[in-house]
Amino acid sequence: MNYEKLYNKEYLQQLAYNEQNNHKKLVAKIKKQKPKQFDYMMAEYHGEAFEIFDCLKCGNCCSGLGPRIMAKDIEKLSKKLKVKEQVFIDEYLIIDEDSDYVFKSMPCPFLGCDNYCFVYEQRPKACSDFPHTNHTKMLKHISLAVKNSSTCPAVFYILEKLKEDFLFD
Numbered sequence: 001m002n003y004e005k006l007y008n009k010e011y012l013q014q015l016a017y018n019e020q021n022n023h024k025k026l027v028a029k030i031k032k033q034k035p036k037q038f039d040y041m042m043a044e045y046h047g048e049a050f051e052i053f054d055c056l057k058c059g060n061c062c063s064g065l066g067p068r069i070m071a072k073d074i075e076k077l078s079k080k081l082k083v084k085e086q087v088f089i090d091e092y093l094i095i096d097e098d099s100d101y102v103f104k105s106m107p108c109p110f111l112g113c114d115n116y117c118f119v120y121e122q123r124p125k126a127c128s129d130f131p132h133t134n135h136t137k138m139l140k141h142i143s144l145a146v147k148n149s150s151t152c153p154a155v156f157y158i159l160e161k162l163k164e165d166f167l168f169d
């Protein structure tokens with residue numbers, strides 16, 4: 001696989017689209033696995049993926065997906081920016097159809113052109129948790145990984161590894 005090409009958003013989207021059926025089969029197989037064993041497997045592949053992929057060469061999640069902003073995030077970010085919480089809310093946030101705060105516009109207002117995050121230490125929890133491939137109880141999150149595979153090259157890579165284990169062994 002040409003890993004470099006996976007940084008290209010359109011290319012990755014097309015690949016993930018082409019893999020839809022395999023990913024469905026994969027999820028069905030994975031659901032039958034033992035939860036703990038699968039968590040170990042995912043932790044290993046997550047580590048491997050982020051040895052290969054560099055978020056600073058990518059930025060796909062920060063430019064395309066709107067993270068949910070929780071109360072604690074608002075507190076941290078407004079402190080970082082030295083503004084009152086309401087000023088931060090008015091300036092940067094809107095409420096989406098699920099009644100959650102999200103950024104008014106994407107790409108994220110804190111994303112630099114070099115893919116650095118201006119608020120990295122205080123970034124929202126949804127950002128630090130992304131791409132959700134290194135949690136416990138990963139069996140519950142595998143469908144989310146499939147969804148994120150069209151945005152995140154690391155997730156697509158992890159699914160390729162899982163395909164080798166569960167579909168093509």
Ligand code: SF4
Nearest residue numbers: 062108110111117127
């Ligand atoms: S806050 Fe930082 S990590 Fe989160 S989306 Fe914005 S740039 Fe990315």
Ligand code: SF4
Nearest residue numbers: 055058059060061152
């Ligand atoms: S988490 Fe994934 S989508 Fe986000 S910047 Fe890193 S490699 Fe790209």
